[in-house]
Amino acid sequence: MSLLRSNFDVNSISALTIARLSIYLRCVERLAALGVETVSSQELARRFNLNPAQIRKDFAYFGEFGVRGVGYNVVELRSYLREILGLDMEHRLVIVGVGNLAMALANYSRFTGQSFLIVGMLDANPEKIGMKTPNGLLVEDAARLAEIVPQRNVEIGVITTPAPAAQKVCDAMVSSGLRTILNFAPVQVKGPEGVLIRSVDLRIYLEELAFYLTHGIPES
Amino acid sequence: MSLLRSNFDVNSISALTIARLSIYLRCVERLAALGVETVSSQELARRFNLNPAQIRKDFAYFGEFGVRGVGYNVVELRSYLREILGLDMEHRLVIVGVGNLAMALANYSRFTGQSFLIVGMLDANPEKIGMKTPNGLLVEDAARLAEIVPQRNVEIGVITTPAPAAQKVCDAMVSSGLRTILNFAPVQVKGPEGVLIRSVDLRIYLEELAFYLTHGIPES
DNA sequence: GCCTGTGAACTCGTTCACAGCC
DNA sequence: GGCTGTGAACGAGTTCACAGGC
Numbered sequence: 199m200s201l202l203r204s205n206f207d208v209n210s211i212s213a214l215t216i217a218r219l220s221i222y223l224r225c226v227e228r229l230a231a232l233g234v235e236t237v238s239s240q241e242l243a244r245r246f247n248l249n250p251a252q253i254r255k256d257f258a259y260f261g262e263f264g265v266r267g268v269g270y271n272v273v274e275l276r277s278y279l280r281e282i283l284g285l286d287m288e289h290r291l292v293i294v295g296v297g298n299l300a301m302a303l304a305n306y307s308r309f310t311g312q313s314f315l316i317v318g319m320l321d322a323n324p325e326k327i328g329m330k331t332p333n334g335l336l337v338e339d340a341a342r343l344a345e346i347v348p349q350r351n352v353e354i355g356v357i358t359t360p361a362p363a364a365q366k367v368c369d370a371m372v373s374s375g376l377r378t379i380l381n382f383a384p385v386q387v388k389g390p391e392g393v394l395i396r397s398v399d400l401r402i403y404l405e406e407l408a409f410y411l412t413h414g415i416p417e418s
Numbered sequence: 419m420s421l422l423r424s425n426f427d428v429n430s431i432s433a434l435t436i437a438r439l440s441i442y443l444r445c446v447e448r449l450a451a452l453g454v455e456t457v458s459s460q461e462l463a464r465r466f467n468l469n470p471a472q473i474r475k476d477f478a479y480f481g482e483f484g485v486r487g488v489g490y491n492v493v494e495l496r497s498y499l500r501e502i503l504g505l506d507m508e509h510r511l512v513i514v515g516v517g518n519l520a521m522a523l524a525n526y527s528r529f530t531g532q533s534f535l536i537v538g539m540l541d542a543n544p545e546k547i548g549m550k551t552p553n554g555l556l557v558e559d560a561a562r563l564a565e566i567v568p569q570r571n572v573e574i575g576v577i578t579t580p581a582p583a584a585q586k587v588c589d590a591m592v593s594s595g596l597r598t599i600l601n602f603a604p605v606q607v608k609g610p611e612g613v614l615i616r617s618v619d620l621r622i623y624l625e626e627l628a629f630y631l632t633h634g635i636p637e638s
Numbered sequence: 639g640c641c642t643g644t645g646a647a648c649t650c651g652t653t654c655a656c657a658g659c660c
Numbered sequence: 661g662g663c664t665g666t667g668a669a670c671g672a673g674t675t676c677a678c679a680g681g682c
Contacts, residue, residue: 209636212673213626220625221606238641246606250641251675258643266642267682283625284632298522305518306620314624353631354624377635378627386441386466394635396623400526403616404534405440405503406433407574407598412504415597415614416429432651458663470663471653478665486664487660 202278203261215256216283221246222253223279229272238269285313290352292318294367295359296326296337299382303356304333317350322363340367344374357381368395422498423481435476436503441466442473443499449492458489505533510572512538514587515579516546516557519602523576524553537570542583560587564594577601588615 225246229237239250257263260282264270280286293300296319304316319331320340329337338346346352355371357364357379364383371379372389381387381397389395410416445466449457459470477483480502484490500506513520516539524536539551540560549557558566566572575591577584577599584603591599592609601607601617609615630636 208630208633214673216626216629217622219629220619220622223625224604224606224621240641247608249675251644251677252673254641254643255674262643264642265682266680267640269641282629284628285625287628287632289624289628289631298518298525302518302522303620313628354627378631380623380627384444386444388467391638392635394627394630396627398618398620398623399440400523400618401444402437402440403600403618404509404574405443405505406436407600407614407616408504408507408509408533409436409439409502410428410614411509411573411598412507413426413428415612418611434651460663469653471655471666472651474663474665475652482665484664485660486658487662489663 201261202263202281203259206259211259215259218248218252218256219279219283221248222256223276223283223285226272226276226279230276234272236269237272237275239264241269285311287313288315289313289354290315290317290350291354291356292316292320292343292346292350292352293356293358294320294340294343294371295357295363295383296321296323296329296331297358300356300358301331303358304331304335314354317352318346320346340370343370347371347374347376352376353378355379357383357387359383361385421481422483422501423479426479431479435479438468438472438476439499439503441468442476443496443503443505446492446496446499450496454492456489457492457495459484461489505531507533508535509533509574510535510537510570511574511576512536512540512563512566512570512572513576513578514540514560514563514591515577515583515603516541516543516549516551517578520576520578521551523578524551524555534574537572538566540566560590563590567591567594567596572596573598575599577603577607579603581605 225242239253242248242253243250263275263278291314293303293316300319316335319335319337320343321327321337322340326337327339331337355376357367359367361383364381364385364387368379368387368389372393377393379395381395384399384401387395445462459473462468462473463470483495483498511534513523513536520539536555538558539555540558540563541547542560546557547559551557575596577587579587581603584601584605584607588599588607588609592613597613599615601615604619604621607615
């Protein structure tokens with residue numbers, strides 16, 4: 199008998215665990231596509247080089263999904279992971295700052311399955327407003343953010359503006375009611391308590407590589 | 419007297435420290451642009467919400483950059499950080515998989531200053547080969563990777579192909595001599611010991627946000 | 639026998655607190 | 661007095677190792 203726990207404490211679960219659940223989901227999706235029916239934490243770890251104990255610990259926060267002596271049912275596990283991650287619902291997002299990165303994300307979103315839907319592409323540049331993006335959305339005026347967010351039930355704001363505009367856009371997102379923001383501008387944007395901001399800073403990745411190029415790559 | 423240590427052990431320094439050095443550099447660059455001459459770890463921490471003790475500890479791996487009772491000289495610190503991160507040299511990179519994301523990176527690279535230079539945009543699709551990108555590079559055949567890497571002194575490989583092609587491209591990069599790889603395809607690519615692979619997986623970020631949307635945002 | 643679920647041990651990373659120096 | 665540089669204390673995160681159940 200497997201069981202999904204619903205009364206866990208969000209504060210006691212590390213963001214690292216959540217990130218790994220997303221990785222596990224991807225692995226399990228591949229196994230499902232291969233027709234694998236059952237998988238043990240050991241097998242999962244071996245295939246995707248992860249740690250079996252960590253997999254079990256991560257799962258344990260959310261329930262008991264496995265069968266002792268056997269392992270996990272792949273299809274069942276996939277649906278548990280989706281449910282835990284909130285992927286059984288549709289999440290609507292707006293992108294502010296229509297450049298190449300925004301276009302890349304718009305195309306990329308097909309890969310995210312049914313869970314994420316881009317419902318707005320906004321920009322402050324009058325020359326861009328009114329343009330049609332390849333994914334069939336019209337570029338709208340960024341000034342209309344506060345009106346669009348509640349109207350279209352937007353939950354996630356994505357910042358793809360140049361660095362100088364990022365903090366202002368973030369503030370506008372927060373005051374329009376958004377509580378989860380994904381920032382791609384290469385600055386540390388701040389928001390009030392209760393707002394979750396994740397930044398993806400490509401400079402950090404490149405500079406880390408430059409460091410290891412200069413000083414040598416560490417063992418394993 | 420300030421002093422840059424050169425004989426530190428790469429294996430004893432966490433990747434988290436390196437990532438923070440990159441953040442510190444950005445902060446210090448902003449202070450330099452503002453004309454600030456001296457900054458203490460406390461002031462740096464306050465402005466960019468960091469931890470002062472952590473800043474000092476991170477610096478301490480690489481030398482003694484500060485003056486007791488005073489703080490750090492901003493311009494000096496900037497140049498130390500650049501040197502530590504290996505940004506005082508040019509690093510050449512090739513991008514394999516010419517889509518919107520590749521275009522975004524090509525434009526973005528202007529922001530990374532003089533340290534990174536894209537010297538090749540490759541793709542396997544015959545329809546794309548020969549096209550000119552907005553940054554003035556010709557799209558070349560991905561099959562020519564092994565020839566291009568040594569010829570143009572490429573150090574970093576960037577994978578922006580769709581997921582199914584990523585592992586093959588990674589293997590080709592490794593056998594062409596690349597030792598540092600930045601992967602944007604939404605799969606976990608593997609390489610042999612001695613090769614550093616960093617993956618930027620947008621799905622993980624989005625799914626993390628979906629989790630917190632569903633279960634509530636943790637207290638600070 | 640085999641594998642999960644989990645307390646206990648350990649490792650790694652962060653923060654504290656203060657000696658040493660300007 | 662103020663701030664750096666750093667050992668020591670603490671806390672978070674990972675891995676071990678085994679009891680419990682198929």
